[in-house]
Amino acid sequence: MNTMILDGKTLRRMLIGAASRIKDNCEHINELNVFPVPDGDTGTNMTKTVEGGIAELTGIDPEAEVSVSDVTYKFAHGSLLGARGNSGVILSQIFAGIEEELVKCEVATVMDFVRAYRNGITKAYNSVMNPTEGTILTVFREATEYAAAKVTEDSSIEDFLSMHIDEAKRSLARTKDILPVLKEADVVDSGGAGYVSIATGMYDALTGTESFDDYEFIESNSSPSAVNFDAFTRDSVLEFGYCTEFFLRLQSSKVDPDSFDVSVITDFLTEMGGDSIVCYKTDDIVKVHVHTENPGEVLTRMRTFGEMLTIKIENMSLQHNESEAAQDKRERVGMAVLAVASGEGMCELFKSIGADGIVSGGQTNNPSAEEFLRAFDEVNADKILVLPNNKNIFLTAKQAAAMYEGSEVYIIPTKTLMQGYAALSVITPDPDQLDSIIKSATDAAENVIGAEITYAVRDAVIGGASVKKDQFMAISGGAIKATADTAQETLINMLASVEDISDYEIITVFVGKDIAEEERAEVTERIEELYPDHEVIVYEGGQEVYSYLLAIE
Numbered sequence: 001m002n003t004m005i006l007d008g009k010t011l012r013r014m015l016i017g018a019a020s021r022i023k024d025n026c027e028h029i030n031e032l033n034v035f036p037v038p039d040g041d042t043g044t045n046m047t048k049t050v051e052g053g054i055a056e057l058t059g060i061d062p063e064a065e066v067s068v069s070d071v072t073y074k075f076a077h078g079s080l081l082g083a084r085g086n087s088g089v090i091l092s093q094i095f096a097g098i099e100e101e102l103v104k105c106e107v108a109t110v111m112d113f114v115r116a117y118r119n120g121i122t123k124a125y126n127s128v129m130n131p132t133e134g135t136i137l138t139v140f141r142e143a144t145e146y147a148a149a150k151v152t153e154d155s156s157i158e159d160f161l162s163m164h165i166d167e168a169k170r171s172l173a174r175t176k177d178i179l180p181v182l183k184e185a186d187v188v189d190s191g192g193a194g195y196v197s198i199a200t201g202m203y204d205a206l207t208g209t210e211s212f213d214d215y216e217f218i219e220s221n222s223s224p225s226a227v228n229f230d231a232f233t234r235d236s237v238l239e240f241g242y243c244t245e246f247f248l249r250l251q252s253s254k255v256d257p258d259s260f261d262v263s264v265i266t267d268f269l270t271e272m273g274g275d276s277i278v279c280y281k282t283d284d285i286v287k288v289h290v291h292t293e294n295p296g297e298v299l300t301r302m303r304t305f306g307e308m309l310t311i312k313i314e315n316m317s318l319q320h321n322e323s324e325a326a327q328d329k330r331e332r333v334g335m336a337v338l339a340v341a342s343g344e345g346m347c348e349l350f351k352s353i354g355a356d357g358i359v360s361g362g363q364t365n366n367p368s369a370e371e372f373l374r375a376f377d378e379v380n381a382d383k384i385l386v387l388p389n390n391k392n393i394f395l396t397a398k399q400a401a402a403m404y405e406g407s408e409v410y411i412i413p414t415k416t417l418m419q420g421y422a423a424l425s426v427i428t429p430d431p432d433q434l435d436s437i438i439k440s441a442t443d444a445a446e447n448v449i450g451a452e453i454t455y456a457v458r459d460a461v462i463g464g465a466s467v468k469k470d471q472f473m474a475i476s477g478g479a480i481k482a483t484a485d486t487a488q489e490t491l492i493n494m495l496a497s498v499e500d501i502s503d504y505e506i507i508t509v510f511v512g513k514d515i516a517e518e519e520r521a522e523v524t525e526r527i528e529e530l531y532p533d534h535e536v537i538v539y540e541g542g543q544e545v546y547s548y549l550l551a552i553e
Contacts, residue, residue: 052082
């Protein structure tokens with residue numbers, strides 16, 4: 001089969017194929033962990049990111065004629081909202097870059113795909129402050145550059161994807177040679193492996209190698225949430241208008257698409273009282289976002305310039321009322337702190353020391369960008385400080401912050417719960433001292449010594465330190481610092497490994513869900529006996545995966 005012209009209906013099927021394939025391989029990808037700990041989540045994160053895009057496509061009839069532009073826009077938008085974990089965020093940026101080009105297309109040729117995938121490279125690399133080669137970035141870039149150099153205008157979409165996948169597999173195998181940590185652990189990059197699954201699923205759906213007629217989400221909450229019609233009744237008042245978004249294709253019969261100035265549109269929207277206006281032109285496509293009480297009037301005027309490709313109109317009063325109900329009508333405040341945490345004890349602790357809101361999640365359960373956006377609404381503050389508390393959540397929080405319009409959002413780069421705990425301990429709710437607060441919190445996070453104690457799921461050698469399957473290990477600063485046959489002995493060995501521990505004052509232990517009360521009392525007594533000059537604090541964290549979390553300050 002040679003597809004020279006791709007329509008939206010086929011592209012929709014290809015994207016469902018991508019979602020199905022990454023879902024099938026989810027657990028295998030999760031297992032491609034450098035550290036042999038039971039917390040692999042790359043496959044889950046990438047699957048749920050793609051599911052965010054698929055959820056946006058569920059309203060499209062599989063048999064309906066639909067444009068490539070419409071399918072691509074919906075999928076990319078849903079992926080951005082559903083993005084989880086570093087690989088998921090990078091994947092969503094790849095799709096966003098592809099969307100910026102394919103949104104111009106009613107149907108797509110192979111050269112449209114080349115331009116779109118090349119733009120995906122640019123978008124993905126720009127989304128990361130310090131791009132690391134040997135990851136999904138490298139796999140996607142090398143595969144795209146290879147296929148783009150080989151195809152011509154006479155090539156089919158199958159030709160492009162086939163060469164793209166072949167090189168992606170070769171690039172994935174090379175990730176071991178690029179990142180020494182992968183070679184030492186004898187694994188390939190998990191994000192790159194996830195991308196190969198996605199590309200393969202798209203190709204198999206296009207060629208008919210497999211049938212992907214429908215898709216069952218990993219969890220029911222991955223699908224779009226139901227609208228609460230009771231949030232806007234017959235007696236409600238439309239206070240906030242409609243969030244109106246559309247893609248407009250300029251028509252030669254109405255305007256000169258090449259010379260058309262979008263200020264004509266922005267001036268009109270401003271004059272009619274529109275708010276939150278975003279308007280930009282790419283070739284003959286104009287993307288518009290506006291909050292207005294009269295979307296019909298906007299659409300009527302826009303049709304004097306061209307015709308609509310996609311339209312989305314949402315009642316902002318309904319959204320606001322739903323948000324208010326969730327917030328219990330929390331009044332607007334100058335500053336709020338939002339922390340990511342898991343485990344009942346950890347969540348309650350973070351609230352007790354100053355967190356205004358908790359985003360549920362952590363290792364093995366990374367929250368999505370959409371969950372952050374909802375949390376931003378709920379804390380309802382002019383300025384929001386976010387503690388991601390996990391290195392794999394930082395990019396998601398950053399992406400959500402860039403998407404959010406209601407507040408100024410600042411991300412404090414806390415990579416662990418222990419760093420989040422230290423940072424939160426020094427934050428004071430004074431928006432006038434924001435710069436000083438951010439610096440103090442960042443310094444506190446950087447100065448804490450933290451460690452995570454869990455068991456190994458396989459034999460491994462990391463950084464020269466070896467651990468056996470089922471043995472416990474303490475991970476600190478990206479290295480294995482101590483091992484033992486029990487979690488308690490590993491914790492004690494970790495403390496003993498800290499040089500100049502006498503220079504520190506406080507030892508804080510967060511006890512995991514798997515530790516019994518008797519052991520908790522025993523480990524507290526042992527630490528107090530071994531370190532009588534230190535203040536020893538022990539909390540019931542209730543966290544999964546990690547038997548103990550340790551903070552030394």
